[in-house]
Amino acid sequence: DILERPEGLELGGDLREVTIMMSDIRGFTTLSETLAPAQVVKMLNRYLGAMTDIIMAHQGTIDEFLGDAILAVFGAPLQREDDADRAVRCALAMQAAMxxxxxxxxxxxxxxxxxxxxxxxxxxxxxxxxxxxxxxYGFVGHPMNVTSRIEDHCAGGEILLSDSTLQKLDGRYRVADRRSLQVKGINQAVVVHRLLEVES
Amino acid sequence: DILERPEGLELGGDLREVTIMMSDIRGFTTLSETLAPAQVVKMLNRYLGAMTDIIMAHQGTIDEFLGDAILAVFGAPLQREDDADRAVRCALAMQAAMxxxxxxxxxxxxxxxxxxxxxxxxxxxxxxxxxxxxxxYGFVGHPMNVTSRIEDHCAGGEILLSDSTLQKLDGRYRVADRRSLQVKGINQAVVVHRLLEVES
Structure with missing residues (x-):
């Protein structure tokens, strides 16, 4: 399985344009303190199981689970024309699954x-x-850190996408609430948009 | 190997007191933009290889690599009396290996x-x-997030430990620069100390 053992492709490391996804459950850590450990793990695994299935169905590569956070990329190890579009459709499917x-x-x-x-x-x-x-198989670069910072600004139920993702989309989507975020280590503000829905 | 397949111990999830370690290379993402991808991966893997060996030698459990960051815990899946002391000795050995x-x-x-x-x-x-x-095998709880926040305050070459770790130590260590950090989601300030060296 090339996703599981991508050594042949990536041995030395190379530069890839990818669409990065980071998700987490709002307030999960605080919530976890009100529940028994077994309930926390049950709830978390129900959520992560559903999200994993959706991400894999959209050919995303899961980099990590970190507690309730999921880090995934679209475009590595295999790059496809519609990486950004698949990432957006995946995010919509994840929200719909909630x-x-x-x-x-x-x-x-x-x-x-x-x-x-x-x-x-x-x-x-x-x-x-x-x-x-x-x-x-992992990733290094400012776009990873930027994604984490964008995630800090997401409210529950929201999908925020950066301008760089929006510009890659072939599909037609409605966005709103353009915001500029300051990110440590990045000189320019990061412009993000809230995704509303797919235009029919 | 119980560390690789701890299902038997932890199937449902349980509450554990652990000492959490988070490390990263200061400015690595910015540095990585000045180097060829293969050089970045070579440098990163040299560093992670050395750190992995030291963490394993101190019976730490590596939870994740995230780019240049390492997340490890001492005290799960197996709890030992000297978890906090081993974590401190491990951190000193990691700095010494640089x-x-x-x-x-x-x-x-x-x-x-x-x-x-x-x-x-x-x-x-x-x-x-x-x-x-x-x-x-993973971990959920505010102490994980707090560790990440403490890490944000570490300068290069530094080991910062929270008061909660200091209070667990049997060994005698010298600390300095007591600081109070505000952490999102935590009402009380987190008190941290800079570790100087092991008293002989």
Whole structure:
């Protein structure tokens, strides 16, 4: 499986334009303190399981789970013409899936949750990162950090995309709430938009 | 190997007191933009390889590599009396190893790098996080986020430890520069100290 063992493609590391996705459940850490550990893990795994299926169905590469956060990229190890569009459709499908997740949570007496999703497009170094004892296909570059900063600004239920992602889209989407964010280590403000829906 | 396949221990998730370590190379993302991708990966993997060996030698559990950042915990899946002390000794060994890493970088015409290391102790939920298709032994809780925030305040060559870690130490260490940090989602300020050296 090329996604699992991309060594042949990426041994030394190379520069790739990718669309990066970062998502997390708003307030999950605080919420987790009100529940039994087994409930937290059950709720988290229900959410991550559903999101993983959706990301894989959209040919995204999951880089990490970090607690309730998911970091994924579209465009590495395999680049496709529609990487940014697939990332946007994936984000929409993830938000649409929250209703079922919350219905299942309700049935189990678990709280309702909302996720925020950030999308950003840029050039990153992709390669096998780590050591002989432990390595992973991973990514380095300011666009990764920028995505994390955009994610900090996402409200529950929102999809925020950077201008760099918006410019890559072939599909027609409606956006609103143009905002400029300051990001540490980046001189220019990062312009983001809130995704409304796909135009029919 | 219990560290690689801890399902038997942690299936449902449980609350653990752990000492969390987060480290990263100061300014690495900016530095990476001045180098060829293959050089970035070479430099990163030299660093991560050395750090992985040291963390494993101190019986730490590596949770993640995220670019140049390393997230590790001491105290899960197996809890030991000296988890906090081992984490501190590990951090000292990691800083001590930087001289050799930089000598090797110099020999290859690569830049000198400095790492910052944050340590924090607290109760987190540990368990197998993810889905049937992809899961990992991971951690959820405010102490994880707090560690990341402490790491943001580390200068190159520094080890910052929270008061909660300091209080767990059996060994005698010299600390300085007591600081109070405000952390999002945490009402109380987080008190941190800079580790100087082990008292002989």
């Amino acid at each position: 209703a079922d997740i919350n219905a299942a949570n309700l049935a189990d007496g678990l709280p309702q949750v909302e996720t925020g999703i950030a999308l950003n497009t840029g050039s990153v170094i992709a390669g096998n990162i780590g050591s002989e004892r432990r390595s992973k | 001289a050799d890493i930089n000598a090797a970088n110099l020999a290859d015409g690569l830049p000198q790098v400095e790492t910052g290391i944050a340590l924090n102790t607290g109760s987190v939920i540990a368990g197998n996080i993810g889905s049937e298709r992809r899961s990992k």
